Amino acid sequence: MRWLLISKIILSSGYVLLAQTTTTFVVPSAAPSSAVTVDPSLLSVSIEFFAFPGYTELSGTTTCLANIEKLRGAPPAFRIGGTTQDRATFDANLAQPVNYTVASPADAPTTLTYGPSFFTLAGQLAGDVTIGLNRQLNNLNNTRAGAEEAVQCVTGLLALELGNEPDLYSSSSPIAGGASWTPATDGASQKSWFTDLSSSVGDIFQGAVYLQYPRWSIAGLIPILGDAIAFVKTFSGHSYPQSACGGASTNLSNLMSHSGIVSYTSQYAAEAEAAHGVGKSYFLGETNSATCGGGGISPTFGAGLWVMDYVLQGALAGVDRLYFHQGTIGNCAYCFWSTSSVAAPYYGAYFVSEFLGPSSPARLVMLDSGSTSLGVYAVFSGINSAAPRILLYNSAYYSGSGTRSSANIVLSGLGSNLSSVQAKRFTAPSAPALSGQGVTIGGGTFDSSCALAGTQATESVRVSQGTASIGVQDSEAVIVYLS
Structure with missing residues (x-):
């Protein structure tokens, strides 16, 4: 039920908030049948292959995770891979984890070697670990040596990924032998490599790893794999809603649009269904806001709001885990943390993790239509339990100038026993704001090592006859705690 309410609120700062629309949402008394079960490691992390050892030396890596x-009550999973996995050669005699030369620390190497201590570091990670190995160079025996070392050293090893985004291989790729690289060619290659290497390392492979959906798809790969599907542990797709490559332009308003996120993630429902249909998990094994590091939009508060909404929509589309990619240290606009700072997108990762909470299993449902700028979600601790938390998202873009409007969201069905509820606000002065420019969760921030700084405060919201009203500004989100 919706009705229009025009009102002006004058803040002490002098800014005018215009509450344009009041929208009512009924909170279910228990999880509806449409609610999806959320993996405890739904929000996970991908780290670029060559940069992985460097990430283990950052305090932010330990503290942020x-x-x-x-x-959440469980650690994020790790995927170690990316473009440089297909440039890497295993050297069993190499003392250091990786060895390469670059003209500038901001560059990624065009070739590198890695040794056994690379896997020693990976073995120290908490949670599931997926490791990407080289397929493009077509050196099966070298990849076998690396795979065997990984299986021996990495206690938490979930899967081995052979090749990164093979849909981008060309006729000049060594594995192609001068011929065109097509979905059929790649499927036959995956089948052959999985079959050959399984005798050494077991049934532990992550299949697909495609970026260009739908021409390259899990649904298309599965029939080609045939009996080799038995060697596959998980399937992965890669996903970037926008591109900053080659001077391409990015758009923050489009990125953080709730209806846009709903539409974008819906494409992965068919991929998830195909993977689940053969009993395999489906991950977005590498994802973030925009390719080639993300350009100007990726370190912003608006991108943090996108992370929050994108994670939830991914889960609703059937994605079991989303691995947010962390690239070259010091040259990565979309990275959650770096040597001495924590970026605004991490705030979104933290906020959505707080919303989902430690419930096992957490069950998620979207209460809005998915067609407007407002997103409303409820999370349940079980099938018959009441929702302990509601998340409200106003994705209307606020640039930082002019009037900042506010949506008045009414929650009904809260029960007659409640007189008030608490709310925590994820906010900033504008969508383009960066961390350090007023991005806060309940007024709190993170210091350079990712430790919580300041106190995260909640607001008390009055409940009358099972109904509460919460104002959510444009480019802002709020968690409402019902218990």
Whole structure:
């Protein structure tokens, strides 16, 4: 039920908030049949292959991920891979984890070697670990040596990924032998490599790893694999809603649009269904806001709001885990953390993890239509339990100038026993704001090591006859705690 309410609220700062629309949502008393079960490691992390050892030396890597683990009750999973996995050669005699030369620390190497200590570091990670190995160079025996070392050293090894985005291989790729590289060619290659290597390492492969959906798809790969599907542990797709490659332009308003996110993630429902249909998990094994590091939009508060909404929509589309890629240290606009800072997108990762909470299993449902700028979600601790938390998202873009409107969201069906509820606000002065420019969760922030700084405060919201009204500004989100 919706009705229009025009009102002006004058803040002490002098800004005018115009509450344009009041929208009512009924909170179910228990999880509806449409609610989806959420993996405890739904929000996970991908790290570029060559940069992985460097990430293990950053305090943010440990602290940022420990924060998420505390909120969810399980650690984020790791995927170690990316473009440079297909440039890497295993050297059993190499003392250091990786060896390469670059003209600038901001560059990624065009060729590199890695040794056994690379896997020693990977073995120290908490949670599931997926490791990407080289297929493009067509050196099966070298990849076998690396795979065998990984199986021996990495206690938490979930899967081995052979090749990164093979849909981008060309006739000049060594594995192609001068011929065109097509979905059929690649499917036959995956089948052959999985079959050959399984005798050494077991049935532990992550299949697909495609970026260009739908021409390259899991649904198309499965029939080609045939009996080799038995060697596959998981399937993965890669996903970037926008591109910053080759001077391409990005758009923050489009990125953070709730209806846009709903539409974009819906394409993965068929992929998830195909993977689940053969008993395999489906991951977005590498994802973030925009390719080639993300350009100007990726470190912003608006991108943090996108992370929050994108994770939830991914789950509703059937994606079991989303692995947010972390690239070259010090040259990565979309990275959650770096050597001495924590970026705004991490705030979104933290906020959505707090919303989902440690419930096992957490069950998620979207209460809005998916066709407007407002997103409303409820999370349930079980089938018959009441929702302990509601998330409200106003994705209307606010640039930081002019009037900042506010949506008045009414929640009904809260029960007659409640007189008030608490709310925590994820906010900033504008969507383009960066961390350090007023991006806060309940007024709190993160310091350079990713430790919580300041106190995260909640607001008390009055409940009358089972109904509460919460104002959510444009480019803002709020968690409402019902218990």
